[in-house]
Amino acid sequence: AQSVAQPEDQVNVAEGNPLTVKCTYSVSGNPYLFWYVQYPNRGLQFLLKYITGDNLVKGSYGFEAEFNKSQTSFHLKKPSALVSDSALYFCAVRERSSGNTPLVFGKGTRLSVIA
């Protein structure tokens, strides 16, 4: 079975500091990995994905994530946080060989960037 763990319910960071939102996954084979963001009163928006190739993936709004197969992790990072980055972040996984199966999401991590 596929699963995603986001170990932190809340991450607080000062504006201008680097941020990391953690994600680990479990699949039988190789994964497709995604990050989505939900701003207040909005739907989930796609941020970035890892499909294959370079382990460092760059996405929207200056975010990036690094796929680490040995640690089964896909942590989301940004070098310098903005107050406007404050939102709910979801990591998701789908096993590569699983056909057209749905994305499996984590429980989300609330990021709060303090000015």
Added chain:
Amino acid sequence: EAGVTQFPSHSVIEKGQTVTLRCDPISGHDNLYWYRRVMGKEIKFLLHFVKESKQDESGMPNNRFLAERTGGTYSTLKVQPAELEDSGVYFCASRLGQGRAANTGELFFGEGSRLTVL
């Protein structure tokens, strides 16, 4: 281009009543998904349509939930009768494509329908 739209944005009903949620996917998107998030928990998969056919309904909690997608366009999710544990935010998402494009492509989400059962 219009995004995924959901109606209502918020519904408050009494236990035992019926509620119908509606989702209009992005035009031309064959794949339509329903997900639910209970406060503080994972976003859980409910079911997946490809056009008007149910591809996967393994996440539907029980037979009080009925989803339809007539004509392969909009979809409805009916809860009848509603129970307290049905409270949460119901998200609809759509995606274009089949095969590898379907597996690697991102989902486009609506803003969700918040259901509160009292």
